[in-house]
Amino acid sequence: ETGVTQSPTHLIKTRGQQVTLRCSSQSGHNTVSWYQQALGQGPQFIFQYYREEENGRGNFPPRFSGLQFPNYSSELNVNALELDDSALYLCASSLAGPGANVLTFGAGSRLTVL
């Protein structure tokens, strides 16, 4: 059983640029969520995708967008990067239905915005 894998592990961007982060869900999972973890903070919910549609969104601006593909993999896109976007971005997958509360996280993509 493969876990959640994310790429890239680290990247550096400059303010105003755009970034795409990728995530492969754990085998058998059909729901994917993205979280942002700033330094010294707990993970913060960005959004969740189920059946290729956004299923819920946290308090993040529209320049944060996502996609879920038929194979349940996912992308997080951030446009017009700001310095405060520097954080660890965590992808988590789960299976909709009973047990859906337990998320399986990837190791994250660490984004630095200069």
Next chain:
Amino acid sequence: DQQVKQNSPSLSVQEGRISILNCDYTNSMFDYFLWYKKYPAEGPTFLISISSIKDKNEDGRFTVFLNKSAKHLSLHIVPSQPGDSAVYFCAAYSGAGSYQLTFGKGTKLSVIP
């Protein structure tokens, strides 16, 4: 406004002793609580959970206690082992079918051999 609070940023415990990590919440709609453990350079891993209809859940060395009236939960680790050294996050869901997990800031546990 932090809805899940872990007021102790760090905790040091001797190996073999009990570790007690605390978590308070403000949102009375939360009805399912989880603890995650995070090692450096790894993602958070699920440890144990508890539904609001229970006041205790046990899994091996780990026990979570829930006091709904006080809006407080705690994670007990007995006996503590050096491999337990990690950051522990308390998290909560509100309502059936809820998709958003709300996390605390975490407590860094150091178990001293």
